[in-house]
Amino acid sequence: xxxxxxxxxxxxGRLAARFLIEFTRxxxxxxLYAPYFPDYVLVEKDGICRPPRYEFSTAAxxxxxxxxxxxxxxxxxxxxxxxxxxxxxxxxxxEQFGCKFLATLGGVPMSRPAGEVYVAASSPxxxxxxxxxGAVLYGAGRIVGAAGLMLGLAKERDWKGVCLLGxxxxxxxxxxxxxxxxxxxxxxxxxxxxxxxxxxxx
Amino acid sequence: xxxxxxxxxxxxGRLAARFLIEFTRxxxxxxLYAPYFPDYVLVEKDGICRPPRYEFSTAAxxxxxxxxxxxxxxxxxxxxxxxxxxxxxxxxxxEQFGCKFLATLGGVPMSRPAGEVYVAASSPxxxxxxxxxGAVLYGAGRIVGAAGLMLGLAKERDWKGVCLLGxxxxxxxxxxxxxxxxxxxxxxxxxxxxxxxxxxxx
Amino acid sequence: xxxxxxxxxxxxGRLAARFLIEFTRxxxxxxLYAPYFPDYVLVEKDGICRPPRYEFSTAAxxxxxxxxxxxxxxxxxxxxxxxxxxxxxxxxxxEQFGCKFLATLGGVPMSRPAGEVYVAASSPxxxxxxxxxGAVLYGAGRIVGAAGLMLGLAKERDWKGVCLLGxxxxxxxxxxxxxxxxxxxxxxxxxxxxxxxxxxxx
Amino acid sequence: xxxxxxxxxxxxGRLAARFLIEFTRxxxxxxLYAPYFPDYVLVEKDGICRPPRYEFSTAAxxxxxxxxxxxxxxxxxxxxxxxxxxxxxxxxxxEQFGCKFLATLGGVPMSRPAGEVYVAASSPxxxxxxxxxGAVLYGAGRIVGAAGLMLGLAKERDWKGVCLLGxxxxxxxxxxxxxxxxxxxxxxxxxxxxxxxxxxxx
Numbered sequence: 001x002x003x004x005x006x007x008x009x010x011x012x013g014r015l016a017a018r019f020l021i022e023f024t025r026x027x028x029x030x031x032l033y034a035p036y037f038p039d040y041v042l043v044e045k046d047g048i049c050r051p052p053r054y055e056f057s058t059a060a061x062x063x064x065x066x067x068x069x070x071x072x073x074x075x076x077x078x079x080x081x082x083x084x085x086x087x088x089x090x091x092x093x094x095e096q097f098g099c100k101f102l103a104t105l106g107g108v109p110m111s112r113p114a115g116e117v118y119v120a121a122s123s124p125x126x127x128x129x130x131x132x133x134g135a136v137l138y139g140a141g142r143i144v145g146a147a148g149l150m151l152g153l154a155k156e157r158d159w160k161g162v163c164l165l166g167x168x169x170x171x172x173x174x175x176x177x178x179x180x181x182x183x184x185x186x187x188x189x190x191x192x193x194x195x196x197x198x199x200x201x202x
Numbered sequence: 203x204x205x206x207x208x209x210x211x212x213x214x215g216r217l218a219a220r221f222l223i224e225f226t227r228x229x230x231x232x233x234l235y236a237p238y239f240p241d242y243v244l245v246e247k248d249g250i251c252r253p254p255r256y257e258f259s260t261a262a263x264x265x266x267x268x269x270x271x272x273x274x275x276x277x278x279x280x281x282x283x284x285x286x287x288x289x290x291x292x293x294x295x296x297e298q299f300g301c302k303f304l305a306t307l308g309g310v311p312m313s314r315p316a317g318e319v320y321v322a323a324s325s326p327x328x329x330x331x332x333x334x335x336g337a338v339l340y341g342a343g344r345i346v347g348a349a350g351l352m353l354g355l356a357k358e359r360d361w362k363g364v365c366l367l368g369x370x371x372x373x374x375x376x377x378x379x380x381x382x383x384x385x386x387x388x389x390x391x392x393x394x395x396x397x398x399x400x401x402x403x404x
Numbered sequence: 405x406x407x408x409x410x411x412x413x414x415x416x417g418r419l420a421a422r423f424l425i426e427f428t429r430x431x432x433x434x435x436l437y438a439p440y441f442p443d444y445v446l447v448e449k450d451g452i453c454r455p456p457r458y459e460f461s462t463a464a465x466x467x468x469x470x471x472x473x474x475x476x477x478x479x480x481x482x483x484x485x486x487x488x489x490x491x492x493x494x495x496x497x498x499e500q501f502g503c504k505f506l507a508t509l510g511g512v513p514m515s516r517p518a519g520e521v522y523v524a525a526s527s528p529x530x531x532x533x534x535x536x537x538g539a540v541l542y543g544a545g546r547i548v549g550a551a552g553l554m555l556g557l558a559k560e561r562d563w564k565g566v567c568l569l570g571x572x573x574x575x576x577x578x579x580x581x582x583x584x585x586x587x588x589x590x591x592x593x594x595x596x597x598x599x600x601x602x603x604x605x606x
Numbered sequence: 607x608x609x610x611x612x613x614x615x616x617x618x619g620r621l622a623a624r625f626l627i628e629f630t631r632x633x634x635x636x637x638l639y640a641p642y643f644p645d646y647v648l649v650e651k652d653g654i655c656r657p658p659r660y661e662f663s664t665a666a667x668x669x670x671x672x673x674x675x676x677x678x679x680x681x682x683x684x685x686x687x688x689x690x691x692x693x694x695x696x697x698x699x700x701e702q703f704g705c706k707f708l709a710t711l712g713g714v715p716m717s718r719p720a721g722e723v724y725v726a727a728s729s730p731x732x733x734x735x736x737x738x739x740g741a742v743l744y745g746a747g748r749i750v751g752a753a754g755l756m757l758g759l760a761k762e763r764d765w766k767g768v769c770l771l772g773x774x775x776x777x778x779x780x781x782x783x784x785x786x787x788x789x790x791x792x793x794x795x796x797x798x799x800x801x802x803x804x805x806x807x808x
Contacts, residue, residue, distance in 0.1 A: 033762060035690030039683075041726070041754035047743045048734035049726045049756035049769065077241075078684060080278060083238030118252045120243070127249035137249045142724075148243035152253035156235060163243075164252065279443075280482060286439030322445070322453045325559035340452045350445035354455035358437060365445075365453065421610045481645075484682060488641030524647070541653045551645035554683075556657035567655065572686060598780035 002094045003185065004069040005105035006146045010168035012107030015149055015178030017070040020185065026059035026068050032090070036075040036082035064169060064189050067094055074146050087150040091157055102154045102161035103188075105181050106147035108138070113136075113167035113177060118186040120148075120163045122155040130162055133188055155157070162188075204296045206271040207307035208256075208348045212370035214309030217380030219272040222387065223273075228261035228270050232395070234292070238277040239285035247363055256292070266391050269296055276348050287377055289352040293359055304363035305390075306354045307383050308349035310340070315369035315379060319386040322365045324357040335390055364390075378389060406498045407589065408473040409509035410550045411460075414427075414572035416511030417551055419582030421474040424589065430463035430472050440479040440486035446604055458494070468593050478550050491554045506558045506565035508553035509585050512542070516579060517571035521588045524552075524567045526559040534566055537592055541550070542569060566592075582584055607701045609791065610675040611711035612752045614661075619753055621784030623676040626791065631664035632674050638696070640654040641785030642681040642688035645716045660696070670795050673700055680752050693756040698762055708760045708767035709794075711787050712753035715743070719773035719783060729759040731734075734770035736768055739794055744771060768794075 005017025014042035020026070037052040044050075053072035069090065075083045091102075108118055120143060121127035131137055142148065144165055151163045164184060166177035222228070239254040256273035271292065277285045291303075310320055315321035321337035322345060327351025333339055341381035344350065345365055353365045366386060367399075409421025424430070440454040448454075456477035473494065479487045495506075512522055523539035524547060525531035535541055545554065547567055555567045561574060570581035611623025622702060626632070638660040647655040661678035674697065681689045697708075714724055725741035727733035737743055748754065749769055757769050770790060772783035 035687040037686075039689045039752075039755045040684045040748045040750040041758035043744055043747050043749060045746045046730055047726050047745070048730060048738075049728065049749065049754065049758055053757065076686060079282060079686065080239075080241045080281065080314060081284065082235040082687060083241045120249050121247045122251065124248055133250075138245055139249070140247045140729045141245050143241045143245060143251060144242040146241075148251065149241045149253065151251055152243035155252060190643060281484065282441075282443045282480060283439040283486060285443045286417075322447045322451050326450055326452060332498065340447055342449045343447050344444045344446060345453060346444040348443075350453065351443045351455065354445035354453055392440060397509070482684060484645045484685065485641040485688065487645045512632075524649045524653050526655070528652055528654060535653075543653070544651045545649050546646045547649060547655065548646040550645075552655065553645045553657065556647035556655055559656060605715055 001064060001103060002067045002069060002099045003103045003105065004119045004146065004150055005070055006074055008145055008147060009075070009107035009109050010172065010174035010177055012166045012168055012174055012178045012181060013105040014070055015098040015173065015175055016105040016166070016181040017068055019179060019182035020066065020198040021057050023182070024059035024061045024066055026057035026066060028055050028057050032056070036079055036084055036086050038073055038076065042072060057169070062189070067097060067099060067166040071122050075124035083146070083149060084153070087146060087153050091150070091154055091159070102151060102159055103185060104151050104161070104184065105141070105165045106145070106163065107168040107170060107174060107177055108165035108171070110167040113169060115176070115180050116154040116167045117180055118165040118167065120151070120172055122151065122159065126160060126162055129135050130188065133184070135184065137165065203266060203304040203305060204269045204271060204301045204317040205305045205307065205351055206234055206348065208273055208276055210276070210347055210349060211309035211311050211372040211376070212376035212379055214376055214380045214383060215307040216272055217284070217375065217377055218307040218368070218383040218387070221381060221384035222268065223259050223270055223272070226261035226263045226268055228268060229258035229333055230257050230259050232258040236288055238281055238288050240275055240278065241305070244274060264391070269299060269301060272276045285348070285351060286355070289348060289355050293352070293356055302361050303402070304353060304361050305387060306349040306353050306363070306365045307347070307387065308347070308365065308367050309370040309372060309376065309379055310367035311372035312369040315371060317378070318369050318384050319382055320369065322353070324353065324361065324363045328362060328364055335386070337366065337386060340377065405468060405505040405507060406471045406473060406503045407507045407509065408550065408554055410475055410478055412478070412549055412551060413511035413513050413574040414576070414578035414581055416570045416572055416578055416581045416585060417509040418474055419577065419579055420509040420570070420585040420589070421472055423470055423586035424470065425461050425474070427586070428463035428465045428470055430461035430470060432459050432461050434460040436460070438490055440483055440490050442477055442480065457491050466593070471501060471503055487550070487553060488557070491550060491557050495554070495558055495563070500536050506555060507589060508551040508565070508567045509589065510547070510549070510556050510567065510569050511572040511574060511578065511581055512569035513574035516572040517573060518519060519580070519584050520571045520593060521584055522569040522571065524555070526555065526563065526565045530564060530566055534592065539568065539588065558559070607670060607707040607709060608673045608675060609703045609709045609711065610752065610756055612677055612680055614680070614751050614753060615713035615715050615776040616778070616780035616783055618772045618780055618784045618787060619711040620676055621781055622711040622772070622787040622791070623674055625785060625788035626672065627663050627674055627676070627789070630665035631666045632662050632672060634663050636662040638662070640692055642685055642692050644679055644682065655710045659728055668795070673703060673705060689752070689755060690759070691756055693752060693759050697754035697756070697760055697765070706765050708757060708765055710753040710757050710767070710769045711791065712749070712751070712769065712771050713774040713776060713780065713783055714771035715776035717774040719775060721782070721786050723786055724771040724773065726757070728753060728757065728765065728767045729739060730769055732766060736794065739790070741770065741790065750757065
């Protein structure tokens with residue numbers, strides 16, 4: 001399955017993907033550079049620079065093979081056509097590895113977040129199944145950006161998938177919301193052992 | 203004939219198209235997804251998500267075969283080139299089914315709307331004909347968005363057509379204005395029976 | 405020669421082109437529709453709609469054969485790439501008719517306009533020649549939009565040309581500034597007879 | 607090696623490239639016009655106009671062959687895809703001349719600039735080497751625009767390179783910051799003779 005967590009509200013998606021990568025000790029196997037990312041370079045602490053990119057990591061955990069997509073930035077909100085294109089390219093790319101299930105991770109702004117994880121899904125069965133594991137149904141509305149768009153495009157390609165959104169004020173990077181999303185993702189795919197011993201490092 | 207009603211001022215065009223679909227019991231026969239729509243997904247009440255799209259429905263009513271185009275969103279006002287492209291693609295697509303007449307439905311903002319329906323047309327004859335049935339001439343000015351653009355492009359393809367605009371404050375979804383536009387469309391194409399018994403449900 | 409006058413500051417360019425069309429009794433021989441224009445339709449007084457377009461008119465006057473380009477709107481300031489493309493297409497199109505000289509007409513905002521016409525040119529000789537006929541040199545600076553861009557692109561194609569800018573407050577459509585530009589254009593090409601009898605109609 | 611200095615914060619990059627061109631007596635050998643530049647023309651003091659462009663100059667100095675890229679304007683911040691494209695085209699173009707090393711010059715806004723030059727690099731070795739010659743490490747962060755992007759893209763093409771950023775308030779064209787960057791560039795490539803006798807002319 002493909003798990004996607006990118007920068008967004010409270011940086012929840014990206015941080016949750018980071019937790020998954022660390023927990024599963026996933027290794028980077030592909031990098032994606034594209035003119036749809038911003039036209040700056042990122043400079044690391046040692047002064048080394050590189051363009052923004054998406055990274056694909058992979059790990060086997062329990063019975064599940066994870067492809068994990070994370071990255072530095074989403075395409076600009078003005079570049080809608082390129083955003084469709086890059087999401088679709090990624091689905092095509094990961095289909096080669098047998099992916100037909102997508103979990104997108106993100107944050108949803110709430111005035112008083114209480115640790116809950118919301119779900120939207122590609123089918124009623126999946127929505128119900130995910131709610132039975134403790135998620136709250138994400139009622140009528142929109143999911144903006146890559147977390148929503150990629151799931152929508154995956155559905156059109158006959159994938160199945162869920163979008164898991166951690167409640168967050170969205171005002172700053174929210175490690176707790178991200179950890180909740182990560183834990184829920186693990187619960188959903190039957191891997192719970194040892195998680196209680198891990199806490200987000202500040 | 204092709205009838206188009208998309209989101210816009212007071213959501214009049216889309217609501218009028220909905221009335222037509224319900225009244226004629228039209229059935230969806232095609233969906234259009236495109237990277238020109240916004241990069242979010244819509245989530246229904248049951249938590250199921252999908253990308254924004256246009257829908258084509260069809261129904262025969264009286265002597266008229268209707269193709270009805272409605273949808274979730276217009277392309278962004280910044281994406282003018284894609285907007286031209288998608289409108290032209292739709293005209294090409296519907297020409298295959300013999301369409302050479304277009305009615306676009308929309309709203310026009312008025313400070314004191316009084317139920318009137320405005321008309322702009324592809325030819326003087328059509329404008330006069332439509333006014334004789336009770337529409338008000340839409341004087342010199344502009345019609346922005348898909349309601350205007352698609353009619354303009356249709357004219358360049360030698361279609362005939364009218365744009366029917368319901369007067370609305372435009373501040374909120376305006377079912378009454380939409381119903382007026384729907385009723386006028388029916389009157390224009392000789393189908394009036396039973397309409398007086400229908401009122402917009404709130 | 406190609407004369408271009410499009411909407412801009414004080415609408416000077418377009419109005420000046422209109423004066424030229426009326427004075428020379430030029431006739432439209434080509435229309436240009438493009439997805440680079442705005443996505444609305446223009447509705448005339450009789451309720452007839454059409455997309456925005458550029459129009460090419462032609463007239464012989466004295467020894468000069470004029471191709472006159474005017475239109476409803478310039479491409480959006482955000483659509484720079486399409487603007488380059490359309491200007492270049494027009495140069496290619498008019499080269500077929502032997503055009504190698506371009507005069508672009510426009511307005512230049514001044515706090516106290518006094519009827520003067522400014523000039524920028526493709527070569528020092530042309531700048532001097534035009535100043536000798538009464539134009540003021542347009543010093544160091546920029547000329548934004550089609551009046552500047554098309555002349556710049558023409559120069560790269562080895563055309564010669566001038567940009568004539570009527571001083572205007574730019575706050576409203578300025579017929580006087582446009583008439584000054586038109587008169588100067590006529591003087592530049594040796595056609596002065598009868599002009600004093602014409603005044604801009606309000 | 608390719609040296610790039612384009613308009614940006616305090617115009618430092620462009621001014622530094624100008625110093626290099628004057629000092630090495632480099633000659634223009636190529637001009638680049640593209641629809642990705644703004645849609646205006648620049649008018650010189652003599653009234654002559656031309657579109658914005660990039661210029662490539664070349665000079666041999668000491669053991670170093672310089673290709674120097676400067677220009678009138680960067681692509682609009684909204685045109686990210688074209689910006690990637692043009693930077694990559696330039697790298698391809700200059701690779702033909704054997705370039706595999708890039709120095710980009712720019713400014714970095716500081717509240718109290720004290721003549722320092724910051725460095726980011728394509729590799730840790732280069733960063734250290736440059737710091738040993740007196741540059742300050744540009745810590746974690748971003749470098750926006752062409753100075754950053756072109757270095758990032760060069761790195762993906764297996765070039766080596768540095769970005770040298772002169773501290774500047776960025777409020778106006780900063781010749782001193784530019785001269786510092788220029789001097790540092792000369793020191794970096796072993797050419798220091800005679801520089802102390804030159805000062806920026808106001």
